Amino acid sequence: MAQEKTVTGVKTYDNPAGGWGALRATAQAVATQMHAVEASKTLLRTNQPDGFDCPGCAWPDKKHSSTFQFCENGAKAVTWEATKKRVPPEFFAAHSVTELLEWSDYALENEGRLTHPMRYNAAADKYESVAWGAAFAEIGAQLRALDPNTVEFYTSGRTSNEAAFLYQIFAREYGSSNFPDCSNMCHEASSVGLPQSIGFGKGTVPLEGFDHCELIIAIGHNPGTNHPRMMGTLHDVSRRGVPIIVMNPLRERALERFADPQDPLEMATMGATPIASTYLQVSVGGDAAALKGIMKALLEMEAAAGGVLDRAFIAAHTMGFDELAADLAATSWESITAGSGLTQAALESVAKAYAASNATIVTYGMGVTQHVHGTENVQQIANLLLLRGNFGKPGAGICPLRGHSNVQGNRTVGITERPSAEMLDGIERTFGFRPSAARGHDAVAAMQAIRAGSSKALICVGGNLAVAMSDPEQCAAAMRGLSLSVHLATKLNRSHLLVGKTSLLFPVLGRTESDVQASGQQAVTVEDSMSMVHASRGNLPPASEHLRSEPAIVAGMAKATLPATRVDWDGLVADYDRIRDAIESVYPEFANYNAGIRVPGGFELPIPPNRLVWKTTTGKAMFKLFKGLNEDGPGYGADVLKLTTLRSHDQYNTTIYGLDDRYRGIFGRRDVVFVNAKDLAARGLEHGSVIDVEAAFTDGRRRILKGFTAVAYNLPQGSAAAYYPEANCLVPLDYADAQSGTPGYKSVPVRIAAS
Ligand SMILES: Nc1nc2c(c(=O)[nH]1)N[C@H]1C(S)=C(S)[C@@H](COP(=O)(O)OP(=O)(O)OC[C@H]3O[C@@H](n4cnc5c(=O)[nH]c(N)nc54)[C@H](O)[C@@H]3O)O[C@H]1N2
Numbered sequence: 001m002a003q004e005k006t007v008t009g010v011k012t013y014d015n016p017a018g019g020w021g022a023l024r025a026t027a028q029a030v031a032t033q034m035h036a037v038e039a040s041k042t043l044l045r046t047n048q049p050d051g052f053d054c055p056g057c058a059w060p061d062k063k064h065s066s067t068f069q070f071c072e073n074g075a076k077a078v079t080w081e082a083t084k085k086r087v088p089p090e091f092f093a094a095h096s097v098t099e100l101l102e103w104s105d106y107a108l109e110n111e112g113r114l115t116h117p118m119r120y121n122a123a124a125d126k127y128e129s130v131a132w133g134a135a136f137a138e139i140g141a142q143l144r145a146l147d148p149n150t151v152e153f154y155t156s157g158r159t160s161n162e163a164a165f166l167y168q169i170f171a172r173e174y175g176s177s178n179f180p181d182c183s184n185m186c187h188e189a190s191s192v193g194l195p196q197s198i199g200f201g202k203g204t205v206p207l208e209g210f211d212h213c214e215l216i217i218a219i220g221h222n223p224g225t226n227h228p229r230m231m232g233t234l235h236d237v238s239r240r241g242v243p244i245i246v247m248n249p250l251r252e253r254a255l256e257r258f259a260d261p262q263d264p265l266e267m268a269t270m271g272a273t274p275i276a277s278t279y280l281q282v283s284v285g286g287d288a289a290a291l292k293g294i295m296k297a298l299l300e301m302e303a304a305a306g307g308v309l310d311r312a313f314i315a316a317h318t319m320g321f322d323e324l325a326a327d328l329a330a331t332s333w334e335s336i337t338a339g340s341g342l343t344q345a346a347l348e349s350v351a352k353a354y355a356a357s358n359a360t361i362v363t364y365g366m367g368v369t370q371h372v373h374g375t376e377n378v379q380q381i382a383n384l385l386l387l388r389g390n391f392g393k394p395g396a397g398i399c400p401l402r403g404h405s406n407v408q409g410n411r412t413v414g415i416t417e418r419p420s421a422e423m424l425d426g427i428e429r430t431f432g433f434r435p436s437a438a439r440g441h442d443a444v445a446a447m448q449a450i451r452a453g454s455s456k457a458l459i460c461v462g463g464n465l466a467v468a469m470s471d472p473e474q475c476a477a478a479m480r481g482l483s484l485s486v487h488l489a490t491k492l493n494r495s496h497l498l499v500g501k502t503s504l505l506f507p508v509l510g511r512t513e514s515d516v517q518a519s520g521q522q523a524v525t526v527e528d529s530m531s532m533v534h535a536s537r538g539n540l541p542p543a544s545e546h547l548r549s550e551p552a553i554v555a556g557m558a559k560a561t562l563p564a565t566r567v568d569w570d571g572l573v574a575d576y577d578r579i580r581d582a583i584e585s586v587y588p589e590f591a592n593y594n595a596g597i598r599v600p601g602g603f604e605l606p607i608p609p610n611r612l613v614w615k616t617t618t619g620k621a622m623f624k625l626f627k628g629l630n631e632d633g634p635g636y637g638a639d640v641l642k643l644t645t646l647r648s649h650d651q652y653n654t655t656i657y658g659l660d661d662r663y664r665g666i667f668g669r670r671d672v673v674f675v676n677a678k679d680l681a682a683r684g685l686e687h688g689s690v691i692d693v694e695a696a697f698t699d700g701r702r703r704i705l706k707g708f709t710a711v712a713y714n715l716p717q718g719s720a721a722a723y724y725p726e727a728n729c730l731v732p733l734d735y736a737d738a739q740s741g742t743p744g745y746k747s748v749p750v751r752i753a754a755s
């Protein structure tokens with residue numbers, strides 16, 4: 001977009017996404033973090049059948065091949081972990097925790113890999129190295145003295161199936177059901193919403209589905225940055241002439257035009273392929289209204305001419321259609337267009353394209369889930385698909401784009417605060433004890449309990465909870481009140497510095513590293529967005545001889561905490577095949593687990609909706625009503641903008657690789673707020689104005705982002721955007737979906753004014 005005024009670090013980016021720029025950035029990431037020879041060896045083994053799983057995203061690679069050497073953000077994720085830089089005990093001796101808290105998130109992680117187990121010494125205000133055995137003994141003694149219900153077990157979605165499973169068995173044998181995890185801030189709205197709709201909380205589309213679809217509707221995700229391997233798929237789909245309708249407030253470049261670095265012709269000619277056939281700039285928070293509008297148009301077409309709905313499918317497989325139809329009839333077009341920011345004609349044209357397609361896939365991401373009614377949002381997508389029977393046939397279905405590379409697997413193997421009877425039976429059958437059936441804490445509830453002082457200890461397998469959560473100021477204060485905090489991590493981050501009475505920091509093996517146990521070199525397993533489970537085996541020498549694997553550390557803590565344990569921790573860790581046998585025993589859907597992962601590409605877990613089996617309480621797929629249109633709760637007045645929070649192209653969640661966001665034209669900075677030029681003008685502001693952004697909540701606490709620079713940007717009037725995690729200070733801890741607990745990160749009511 002042409003800018004009238006020059007603002008430092010803000011430029012126009014006119015090229016397609018991908019292309020030579022992506023290859024250049026890949027080479028740069030490699031050069032700054034790794035030695036070139038080692039790098040090429042490592043990178044080429046990413047996502048190969050005998051290599052390791054790329055921690056960059058959860059999108060599968062085509063069978064037996066890897067697109068890795070062409071994937072800029074995959075390379076950033078791998079090289080960030082496989083870096084040559086180290087953070088040894090001498091580093092901590094030289095820098096106090098108070099000093100390190102002044103460092104940026106980027107600077108902390110950029111120091112490199114943790115090398116030794118460390119324990120915080122309050123008198124010196126420094127982390128000091130500690131022996132593994134002593135550290136485990138201290139954790140055991142403290143946990144034994146605590147009520148298990150006051151201990152929180154956090155998981156971030158990089159954790160392998162094997163580590164996640166051992167972790168939940170440890171926590172449950174100890175007596176806790178508190179499993180806050182990153183998914184609670186991410187796709188929980190899918191995990192809660194879809195089981196009610198279709199009896200299954202995950203995506204239903206296999207990768208091959210994209211070879212058969214006749215239409216894709218892509219809502220609220222930015223694959224050019226966050227699911228880069230998906231771009232190859234979308235590129236192929238577009239080349240087949242299949243329409244791709246995008247609903248996103250921002251015109252994300254990769255969804256407009258993409259040059260596939262794997263396409264020699266495109267690279268040689270500097271060409272590109274258009275991705276979206278239709279790009280609808282829905283308002284921030286306008287998805288429920290837009291989806292209801294498309295469904296209303298569909299029903300109106302059906303009433304006018306018939307033949308639009310799949311009546312046979314609706315009759316045989318669903319319940320709740322009449323209520324849905326009545327609600328849509330009662331919802332006015334005026335309210336739909338006001339709520340979505342889209343015209344009736346635009347929504348009718350989507351309905352027409354949808355009615356003309358025999359196999360439709362809806363893909364979606366955080367733009368849909370991170371709202372105060374995220375669960376209902378997801379259910380409107382399921383409703384839309386059910387209306388034309390888009391389940392159980394090739395090329396059709398729902399495709400949530402998962403976040404962390406194994407976040408889906410973590411949940412499958414039991415990281416959940418809502419244990420099912422089936423799972424508890426499985427654990428009892430396998431290990432001979434029956435864990436508590438009580439519902440535990442999710443991420444928001446855990447942080448609230450820590451803040452209230454009712455939870456005393458926090459163990460984190462990965463992640464950066466205090467920074468990723470809403471309201472970091474309150475989270476930081478809460479974390480400092482803990483009697484015990486334990487972090488398993490590859491790199492140093494801010495959460496590790498929010499020390500409690502006893503704080504321990506354990507360095508772990510990453511995906512890229514060789515994991516050798518008593519029976520030899522081990523593979524771990526992960527589940528991608530499409531329910532494919534496959535092996536991941538690292539090949540680099542560990543960053544330090546003191547590193548331990550996540551399963552080994554979990555086992556160490558468990559043995560020290562549970563003197564009468566029923567679990568053979570040492571035996572399980574000696575040979576991960578045994579962990580997988582135990583997983584299979586608890587979750588029978590992992591039939592022949594160990595054999596299945598020895599086949600290149602792995603195996604698929606069952607997806608009941610694809611067999612037209614609906615594991616809902618009624619045995620049918622359910623049309624779920626969402627009364628009204630506002631996915632974000634009450635309005636806050638005409639001067640209020642809805643601010644969404646985004647990832648830049650140079651970040652992985654709280655990990656900031658660099659300060660550029662190339663495709664959005666931002667360079668060397670992150671302190672910007674994207675606003676429509678008219679909204680700026682209406683407030684006497686302009687492109688480049690230095691502004692304060694203040695949340696409009698009325699709970700009596702002021703939440704302000706000070707001194708950010710306004711960037712006039714092509715997004716709908718009334719909408720605004722800023723980067724995560726900088727903008728998290730605007731989000732109250734309880735601003736979250738009532739059903740799923742997912743924070744409303746994508747719809748924060750704010751006012752802006754000159755600084
Ligand atoms: N390189 C890289 N890869 C990643 C990550 C990363 O940080 N970096 N994070 C991983 C994780 S954990 C996750 S969950 C995924 C996240 O992947 P995405 O879901 O793509 O994440 P976001 O950057 O939050 O972007 C959301 C998109 O939704 C749009 N949007 C914002 N608000 C709304 C809205 O109200 N409605 C609609 N329709 N759209 C909206 C934004 O413009 C943006 O394009 O990526 C994973 N992969």
Ligand SMILES: Nc1nc2c(c(=O)[nH]1)N[C@H]1C(S)=C(S)[C@@H](COP(=O)(O)OP(=O)(O)OC[C@H]3O[C@@H](n4cnc5c(=O)[nH]c(N)nc54)[C@H](O)[C@@H]3O)O[C@H]1N2
Pocket residue numbers: 109156157158159182183185186187366370403404461462463464465468469488489490491492493508509510511550645646647652653654655724725727728745
């Ligand atoms: N405002 C706003 N807030 C958000 C979001 C948003 O869109 N907007 N998105 C939310 C989403 S979708 C998510 S998933 C969360 C992410 O929340 P988290 O998962 O908690 O955060 P990450 O930044 O992914 O965690 C990074 C840290 O993980 C550690 N790590 C990396 N690899 C490994 C490994 O292999 N093992 C171990 N043990 N540790 C490792 C490193 O120490 C690194 O510092 O943030 C949420 N917060």
Ligand SMILES: [Mo]
Pocket residue numbers: 182185186187402403404
């Ligand atoms: Mo996520």
